[in-house]
Amino acid sequence: MRRKLAAGNWKMNGTGASLSEISALAKMYPDASVDILVCPPATLLDRAAHAEQASAVLVGGQNCHAATSGAHTGDLSAEMLRDAGATSVILGHSERREDHGEANEDVRDKARAAMDAGLTAIICVGESLQQREAANTLDIIGGQMSGSIPDQSTGENLVVAYEPIWAIGTGKVPTLEQIGEVHDFIRSRLERRFGEGVGRSVRLLYGGSVKPDNATEIFGVSNVDGALVGGASLKAQDFAGIIDALQKA
Template sequence: MAPRKLAAGNWKMNGDLAAMDQIDAMLNSAEDASCDVLICPPALLIHPMVARIGAGDLLVGGQDCHAEAKGAHTGDISAEQLRDAGASHIILGHSERRADHAETDAQIRAKAAAAHRAGLVAIICLGETEAQRDGGQTLDVIAAQLDGSLPEGATAANTVIAYEPVWAIGTGRTPSTDQIAEVHALLRARLSDRLATGADVTLLYGGSVKASNAAEIFALPHVDGALVGGASLKAADFLPIIEALDRA
């Protein structure tokens, strides 16, 4: 078994029902692609997006979940509820969640365990800040985040790891190919040591991925796809990235 290629789009707090017209073009591309294509819209759009897709090959996911299956947690949503709406994946530990909501590795690990409990794939995000990168701490930070965020029971079938340097998200800045390759090599080595299926876990890069740099990034060892932000909102921007991954 080899890592499954994945082009994942994170719509963040963007999109509405009118944005569904973008899904048709993405659906056609997903049906023709050899890689998996995933869109993670705001939670309210998951069910209508799944209905729009029907029996098509485009996957739909959530952007966060609570660690509990149900209860008195006003404003939260459980992994089971996301699954019931039609989601197949959940993005967890994104740097914006870590920063804006002070999420810890332990909380992310509990949420990933919840995703597995519900039968969903957990996309666990890791990434260093600019200060940590400049201080030469990147590999230590990423290793600690991986060790702290990965739950027991993680496998290549239920877990994806996304490396997203915080300083590259939405800034237009991208690490050098050597920097990306170094982190992905670390991730592959640590996953292979910890998990029986670690060599087959899908590893994504995220952070200012666009059509102009996608092919170069996907050519790197242990880069199995991308977690794409703004460029996933419009089919015209996302489709070239999917095509580049398909050719890699």
């Protein structure tokens, strides 16, 4: 059985005062039946990891460099994230692909580095509104998966997050049928590439305007093993509504 995962991506939000939200979350879920992950900005990672090292809340990074070290000013390696207390790292988010020009090959190289460092790579895939309207969604997702996911992937070191770009932070959510179609497609592609055992063990997350009031129906969709949550993960109370829905799913 795949253990469900509620992952929060804080993006470029949060200062030291925001650590109280992670502490509040830890107090709410001392022994959760699902995995809870918060990915704060890098400035908070070490503090968050050490503050919650005895709790059920895990912490992760939002990006890493493909190299283990070197002359890469402003970058962080996967080993550095691991040393700071991270268990996972988000890679290939549409905001990285668009704002920083990251190609599938870049994401794959980063994912390899993350896996080599003992981190779980949460690889994001998703289509733009133009691609959705042109009925190219599955072709886009398939290409991103082929180019971004390393051959060394397993159910332990890989999570795939489907985030339609047009739904991120917009309040727009695909229909349940659209979410199910993509998640079933991702599952079938993973099984075909890695075999049934590995393919069925990889957790698939949905991300894009997930909120407490729509989480229950989303978690009822085929092959949705949890969520990658943006804005709603910044406040413990909001994130808790999504976690509660996932625990009941």
